[in-house]
Amino acid sequence: MRPVAVLGIGQTAVGEHWERSLRDLATQAGLAAMRDAGLEHVQAVFVGNMLSGLLTRQENLGALVADWLGQRPAEAFKVEAACASGAAAFRVAHMAVSSGEVDVALAVGVEKMTDTTSGETTAALATASDADYELVHGVTFVGLNALVMRRYLHEFGWKHTDFAPFSINAHANGARNPNARLQEPISERDYTRARMVCDPINLLDASPIGDGAAAAVLVPAERAYDRPRARVLVAGSASATDTLAVHDRKDPLFLSAAHHSARKAYAQAGLEPSQIDFFELHDAFSIMSALSLEACGFAERGQGPRLGLEGRIRLQQALPISTQGGLKARGHPVGATGMYQLVEVVQQLRGEAGPNQLDRARVGMAQNIGGSGAMIATHILRVA
Amino acid sequence: MDIPRNWRLRTQRYALVGEECDHCHSKIFPPRDICPDCGLEAKAHYAFSGKGEIYSFTVVHDPPTGYEDQAPYAIALVKLEEGPIVTAQLTDVDSAQVAIGMPVEMVTRKLRAEGEEGVIHYGYKFRPTLARA
Amino acid sequence: MTEREHRPATPGQGKAAPRPARIMRPTRAVGLVGYGAYVPRLRLPAKEVARVWSEGAALLPIREKSVPGLDEDVITMSIEATRNALARAQIPVEEIGALWVGSESHPYAVKPTSTVVAEAIGAVPHLLAADWEFACKAGSEALQAAIGMVGAGMMRYAVAVGMDTAQARPGDALEYTAGAGGAAFIVGPQEEALAEIEASLSFVTDTPDFWRRPGAKYPQHGQRFTGEPAYFRHVTTAGQELMQALGRTPADYRFIVLHQPNTKFPQRAAELLGFSPEQTRAGLLVPEIGNTYAGAALIGLTAILDEAEAGDRVLLVSFGSGAGSDAFSLQVTPRMAERRAAAPRTRDYITRRKEIDYGVYVRTRGKLSM
Ligand SMILES: [Zn+2]
Numbered sequence: 001m002r003p004v005a006v007l008g009i010g011q012t013a014v015g016e017h018w019e020r021s022l023r024d025l026a027t028q029a030g031l032a033a034m035r036d037a038g039l040e041h042v043q044a045v046f047v048g049n050m051l052s053g054l055l056t057r058q059e060n061l062g063a064l065v066a067d068w069l070g071q072r073p074a075e076a077f078k079v080e081a082a083c084a085s086g087a088a089a090f091r092v093a094h095m096a097v098s099s100g101e102v103d104v105a106l107a108v109g110v111e112k113m114t115d116t117t118s119g120e121t122t123a124a125l126a127t128a129s130d131a132d133y134e135l136v137h138g139v140t141f142v143g144l145n146a147l148v149m150r151r152y153l154h155e156f157g158w159k160h161t162d163f164a165p166f167s168i169n170a171h172a173n174g175a176r177n178p179n180a181r182l183q184e185p186i187s188e189r190d191y192t193r194a195r196m197v198c199d200p201i202n203l204l205d206a207s208p209i210g211d212g213a214a215a216a217v218l219v220p221a222e223r224a225y226d227r228p229r230a231r232v233l234v235a236g237s238a239s240a241t242d243t244l245a246v247h248d249r250k251d252p253l254f255l256s257a258a259h260h261s262a263r264k265a266y267a268q269a270g271l272e273p274s275q276i277d278f279f280e281l282h283d284a285f286s287i288m289s290a291l292s293l294e295a296c297g298f299a300e301r302g303q304g305p306r307l308g309l310e311g312r313i314r315l316q317q318a319l320p321i322s323t324q325g326g327l328k329a330r331g332h333p334v335g336a337t338g339m340y341q342l343v344e345v346v347q348q349l350r351g352e353a354g355p356n357q358l359d360r361a362r363v364g365m366a367q368n369i370g371g372s373g374a375m376i377a378t379h380i381l382r383v384a
Numbered sequence: 385m386d387i388p389r390n391w392r393l394r395t396q397r398y399a400l401v402g403e404e405c406d407h408c409h410s411k412i413f414p415p416r417d418i419c420p421d422c423g424l425e426a427k428a429h430y431a432f433s434g435k436g437e438i439y440s441f442t443v444v445h446d447p448p449t450g451y452e453d454q455a456p457y458a459i460a461l462v463k464l465e466e467g468p469i470v471t472a473q474l475t476d477v478d479s480a481q482v483a484i485g486m487p488v489e490m491v492t493r494k495l496r497a498e499g500e501e502g503v504i505h506y507g508y509k510f511r512p513t514l515a516r517a
Numbered sequence: 518m519t520e521r522e523h524r525p526a527t528p529g530q531g532k533a534a535p536r537p538a539r540i541m542r543p544t545r546a547v548g549l550v551g552y553g554a555y556v557p558r559l560r561l562p563a564k565e566v567a568r569v570w571s572e573g574a575a576l577l578p579i580r581e582k583s584v585p586g587l588d589e590d591v592i593t594m595s596i597e598a599t600r601n602a603l604a605r606a607q608i609p610v611e612e613i614g615a616l617w618v619g620s621e622s623h624p625y626a627v628k629p630t631s632t633v634v635a636e637a638i639g640a641v642p643h644l645l646a647a648d649w650e651f652a653c654k655a656g657s658e659a660l661q662a663a664i665g666m667v668g669a670g671m672m673r674y675a676v677a678v679g680m681d682t683a684q685a686r687p688g689d690a691l692e693y694t695a696g697a698g699g700a701a702f703i704v705g706p707q708e709e710a711l712a713e714i715e716a717s718l719s720f721v722t723d724t725p726d727f728w729r730r731p732g733a734k735y736p737q738h739g740q741r742f743t744g745e746p747a748y749f750r751h752v753t754t755a756g757q758e759l760m761q762a763l764g765r766t767p768a769d770y771r772f773i774v775l776h777q778p779n780t781k782f783p784q785r786a787a788e789l790l791g792f793s794p795e796q797t798r799a800g801l802l803v804p805e806i807g808n809t810y811a812g813a814a815l816i817g818l819t820a821i822l823d824e825a826e827a828g829d830r831v832l833l834v835s836f837g838s839g840a841g842s843d844a845f846s847l848q849v850t851p852r853m854a855e856r857r858a859a860a861p862r863t864r865d866y867i868t869r870r871k872e873i874d875y876g877v878y879v880r881t882r883g884k885l886s887m
Contacts, residue, residue, distance in 0.1 A: 123448035132393060133414055134471045136495060136507065138444060138451040139459055146442035147461050147471075154440070154484050198442050247461050247469040248420065252439075398596070398637035431639075454587055475588055476558045478871070492596045492637050493588040504624055506592065506633065516865045 003221035004097045006232045006381065008037025009343040014181040014212035014331030022049075022056045022112040027068045029213035029339075030108045034069075037217040044102045045069065045076035048089030048109040050335035052078070054124040055116050065108060075102075082128035083284065084370030085109065086214070086338025087239070087377035093218045094237045103220060109339030110213035121209065125334065128371040130245035142206055142285070144246055144372045146198040149287035152253050153200060156302035160200050163286040164191040165308030167204045170283060170322040173315065174329025176355040181210045181331030205286040207326075212333035214340040221384070229350045235363070236265030236380035244374045253302075257376035258295035258367060265365070265378040266297075273297035276380070277360050278320040278348060280341040282369040283328045289321065292367055296378070316359055323348060323356050338368030338377065345381045386498070390505045397507035398492050402468070404430035411466035434490030436464040436510065443479045450496060458482055462510050476511040487513040538758035541661070541717045543668015548710020548850070550608065550674065551703035553601025554819040555594045556806050556866035559584040563693045565875045570688045578779040582696035582807025584873065585682045587881055589697070590624045595680045596637045598701035601860035602676065603638060605711065606703045610638055613703070614672020615645035615663060619655025619811045620699075622682045623648050626731070634678070645675075652727060653776055654837025655679060656699065656811040661843055663704040664714055674705045679835075681810035686735035687884055694779055694803070698866075699812025700819045711853040712822060712831070714845060716763055720755040721841030728839065738838075744782070747840045752776065752786045755842035756834045760790075763846055767791040771829040774800030774817035776836035778808045786834075799824055800831075805867050811837075818847075820863040827851040 010032025012025050020028070026047065034042065045066045053059045062076035081088040086109030093105035113121055125141045126134075134144065153160065167186060174180035186204060194204040218234070225231050240260035246252050266272065273296060281292040290304025298319055299307055312318040324330050324344040327337055345364035347353045353361075363382045370376065393414075395401045402413030408422040411430055419426040441460035444451075451457075458474040460482070474482060475493055488510040495507040561584050563577040585594070595618050603610065616638075618630045631646035645666075649655040656679015663675035680699030685691035707713050726747035729736040739747075752775055760766065767773070773792045775783040780803055787797045800817035809816055814835040821831055826849065833845040879885050 117449075118446070119449040119452065122446060123450065126448050130471075132389070135448075136390075136505075137459060137471055137473050137509075138447055138454060138457060138496075139471055140444055140446065140448055142446075143442055143444050143459055147440040147459070150442060151440035151461070151484070197446070198444060200442075243420075245471065247471045252461065252469070394636055395639075398633075399639060401639075473588075476586060476869075491593070493586075493593050494590060495588075504590075504592075506637075509588065514861050514865060514869065516861055517868070 001098045002100060004094050004218050004234045005221040005223065005384070006216050006234065006346050007219045008033045008035070008039065008217035009215070009346045010036055011179055011214035011340060011343050012212050013179040014210040014333055016114045017211040020211070022052055022058060022110060023064055023068050025112065025211060025213040026065045026108050026110040029110065029215040030065065030069045030106055033106060033215035033217050039104060039217060042071055042104045042106040042217065043074055044093070044096055044105045045071060045074055046089040046092045046105065046107050047076065047078045048085035048107065048335050048339060049078055049111060050080055050082050050085045051111060051113065051124050054127065055121065056112055081375045082370035083334045084338055084368040084375050084377050085335035086340070087342065087366065087368030087379065088338065090216060090339060090342055090379065091237050091239055091377050094234055097218045097220060105218045106215060107218065107339060108213060108215040109336035111333035111335040112211050113209045113333060114211050134245050140198070142198045142201055145285040145287055146201045148246060148252060148372070149200050149285065152287055152290070155253060158305050161188065161192055162305040162309060163205060163290070164188045165313065166283060166286040166289040167191055167328055169308065169313050170326040170328035173323055173356050174325025177324040177330060180325040180329050181208050182325070182329045201285055207284045207328045207332040210331035210333045212331065212336045212340065214336055214343045216339065216342055216346065231384040232346050232349045232381050233384045234379065235269035235382045236378070238264035238268065239375060239377035240264070241375050242373050244371060246372045253291065255291045255295040255373045255376065257373055258292055258369065258378070261376050261378040262296040262367065265380045269380045269382070271363065271380065275363060276319070276365045277363050278323055278358055280323065280326070280344055280364065280366040281321050282367055283322055283326040284332055284369070288369060292369070296367065315356060320358055323353065323358065341366035341368060342379060342381070349381060349383050387503055400432040400434055400490050400508050402430050402432055404428050411468060413464065413468040413470060432464055432466055436462045436488055438482060438484050438486045438488060439463040439469055440484060441474065441482050460510065462488055473509045474511065475509045489513045538718060538762055540759065540762040543664055545668050545670055546707035546713065547664055547667045547704055548707045548713040549702050549847070550705035550709045550711060551602035551606025552700065552711070552819050552822055553598045553605065553860050554698070554700045554816050554863040554866060555598040555601070556583050556698040557585045557589055557594070558869055558871050559586060559873050559881065560870045561873055561875070561878045566693045569875045578693050578781070579804045579807055581805065582694055583698050584878055584881055585697040589682070591618065591620045591622050591680045591682060592624055592630050592633045594697070594699060595630060595634045595678045595701065598680065598699060599634055599638055599676060599678060602701040602703050604860040605856045606705070607859070608674055608703065608705065610640045612673045613640045613644055613676055615666055615675040616640060617647055617649055617659035617662060617676065618678040618680060619649035619651070619659045620681050621650070621652060621655065621810050622684060651841065652838035653810045653813060654835040654841055654843055656815050657835035657843035660702060660704070661717055661719060664717060667704045667706070674703055677702050677704065679811040679815040681812050683808060683810040684735050689735070691736070691738065694808040696807025696809045698806055698809040698816050700815040702815070710850055711856055712847045712849045714847055716759065717843060717845045718755055718759040718762065719841060719843050720751055720758065724840035726838045726840055743838070747838065748778065748782055748836055749786055749789070751840050751842040752834050752836050753789050755844040756790045756832060759844040759846055760832070765846070767796065769830055770796060770832045772796055772799055772821045772825065772831045774814055774821055774831065775834050776814045777801060777803035777817060780804050802867065816863060822849070822853065823857065823862040823864060825849040825853065827853060
């Protein structure tokens with residue numbers, strides 16, 4: 001196993017890209033990452049994507065993207081892990097490079113979600129849940145999160161408004177990210193008055209879907225590096241699984257796969273949670289922010305909302321989260337999301353995060369959640 | 385066409401038939417090859433009573449394709465009295481009356497029909513336990 | 518017109534000979550070893566139909582009718598009624614040799630309701646399963662067949678269900694009454710019976726009073742022709758002939774239950790047969806749940822069994838358009854008292870009600886064209 005560095009990053013804005021196709025988006029982000037790395041060729045392309053088969057009726061995405069990137073005959077295939085597809089692709093690229101089999105790997109996360117009606121997209125997203133035991137009952141993805149959030153409120157005694165700081169923070173940061181889908185700050189009043197989507201989840205608890213792609217070039221850390229900006233190393237890369245269905249979990253309010261993957265990543269990096277400078281977490285729904293913070297050791301069980309209420313999640317505070325808007329404001333192009341998180345971690349570590357740049361950004365963590373928590377990948381990146 | 389995949393689950397869907405683990409005696413739903421509690425092989429059929437209580441619930445207003453004609457409908461995590469939690473729709477209830485802890489019982493209802501002319505899929509739902517004089 | 522004048526001749530045989538009533542008794546005594554009812558939760562008041570279709574001026578044939586929920590049909594309702602019957606019968610399901618469902622609203626035109634019900638209660642695979650059609654007496658016809666099968670010793674138990682989600686054209690007189698519900702009975706050996714079946718009788722003729730052609734969504738009817746020559750003639754003749762053959766009078770019965778398309782018909786027919794309003798009361802559910810077609814007389818019987826005591830006799834006469842009646846004479850056994858509480862009473866379902874308006878009714882019953 002050899003250490004791995006992130007040499008280049010690229011992304012498109014998240015939005016409704018009416019004039020751009022799935023392949024256009026992947027190509028744009030991939031080429032941007034290669035340009036950023038100063039490379040014209042890669043040996044392997046790993047494409048993180050969840051919905052191309054269902055929404056674009058296009059599979060065999062690896063070959064397609066490699067071809068459109070002009071990288072034939074590079075090895076290429078798609079990596080799927082629902083909403084964690086992006087981080088899963090990064091993780092595969094990391095395994096390829098760290099093992100010594102590949103010297104230059106490109107990980108691309110891409111999703112095209114706005115070509116279809118909302119009913120079709122909702123049905124497609126729901127395939128992340130258990131088709132025979134959740135989906136068949138008319139469950140939606142937001143519905144599953146609502147079930148978890150309602151029980152969480154019941155069990156730990158929080159009020160719905162206690163989750164407002166997560167959304168307010170994400171929107172504040174997204175407002176200064178030109179690639180974010182939502183660039184409007186929100187107030188607590190906006191949050192409490194938002195339209196109910198799936199009780200207790202309202203519109204401002206939920207992240208917006210969107211089209212988008214983000215990419216990174218991974219190389220061995222030993223590769224010569226002669227650029228002025230900071231070199232970013234992958235200090236920890238791990239993923240873990242839990243039951244596919246929420247109802248099969250002994251404790252549906254604990255993200256066990258987040259806990260296990262974070263523990264592995266901490267061990268690889270030789271770090272404690274307290275040494276993480278910032279955290280790009282998977283705030284698809286505000287409840288997921290709380291559960292992720294708890295599972296990764298940043299908050300006690302049932303105490304996740306406290307970090308928001310105490311202001312510790314904001315930029316320049318103890319544990320900034322969603323520094324470029326998170327899923328909530330940057331947007332959640334599902335299979336691309338994990339790659340956006342990693343690209344944003346690299347931006348912070350390099351000092352390229354623009355108006356959202358953190359003063360202290362030496363170690364950053366990203367966590368990408370697939371389904372309602374069945375597959376979770378955690379990465380820790382650091383400045384070399 | 386979803387006929388075979390629903391057909392093969394008919395026993396568990398219609399009557400909430402799961403398994404009991406021979407090794408640790410856990411009651412298992414849905415039935416599976418490996419006991420989720422002890423990791424050993426499980427295969428003895430076990431018919432659940434259908435009694436349980438609401439562990440959590442919500443109401444779906446924006447349904448996935450194929451469920452539009454039912455919306456809005458309540459879905460719940462139901463904790464069965466034998467232990468497992470299942471996801472299912474609630475029926476015969478006004479959403480405003482649903483609460484965590486509410487006792488419910490299984491009924492077999494239409495889950496979905498494949499259009500006006502296609503096959504009808506049946507399965508378990510839960511309703512508030514019938515009040516009896 | 519007398520019965521004799523009306524009897525048909527056999528072609529080529531000249532003058533018809535008088536035909537005596539045919540009372541039926543199986544070789545082996547049988548009874549109901551279990552019974553169960555089901556009524557959906559929704560209720561449409563008749564005044565709602567009147568509000569929409571007659572500016573409130575119509576005379577109301579009942580108070581309100583039951584309406585199936587969006588996820589209910591004859592299959593789901595039959596499953597619940599049969600589960601209730603099984604809870605009372607406490608028999609091994611694998612000993613059920615037949616499961617028959619009579620209805621005018623089977624969810625499929627081709628594909629049996631009965632196999633789904635049999636699968637849901639775990640009675641598959643070694644049993645007879647079929648759906649019956651004889652308008653509103655499809656369920657009692659299935660009961661007759663069950664008596665025959667069990668009485669002949671071909672099987673230990675047979676299930677007969679009468680269940681409907683009755684159809685009615687918007688604005689038609691039937692729309693006030695067409696309800697949803699029914700009952701399931703398990704026929705078994707007399708020694709296990711909660712109610713013994715003493716004897717039965719059927720009386721059928723070709724009388725086109727009410728029908729639905731294939732593919733038609735709603736039934737049609739002959740208006741006043743549905744009364745005298747159809748309902749009254751068949752119901753009273755079948756009831757009369759069965760009592761006569763058994764040497765009984767209305768005084769021998771504590772209860773009578775008849776097919777009930779509205780409140781007036783069964784009251785009038787019971788009176789013609791010589792029964793008092795007190796004997797009619799317990800089984801007359803139509804004012805509260807409407808006409809449940811193939812379920813109507815049978816669910817009335819369940820309400821009676823819910824309150825009958827050992828030794829009480831019940832006369833049941835169904836009616837199916839087209840037309841015919843099945844009459845049954847039953848006597849409750851001491852076993853009833855210990856089993857009755859094993860399932861919800863019919864009254865429990867009637868008490869569970871949520872009133873809806875005509876708009877919700879139109880959506881729920883698929884009368885909205887989209
Ligand atoms: Zn076990």
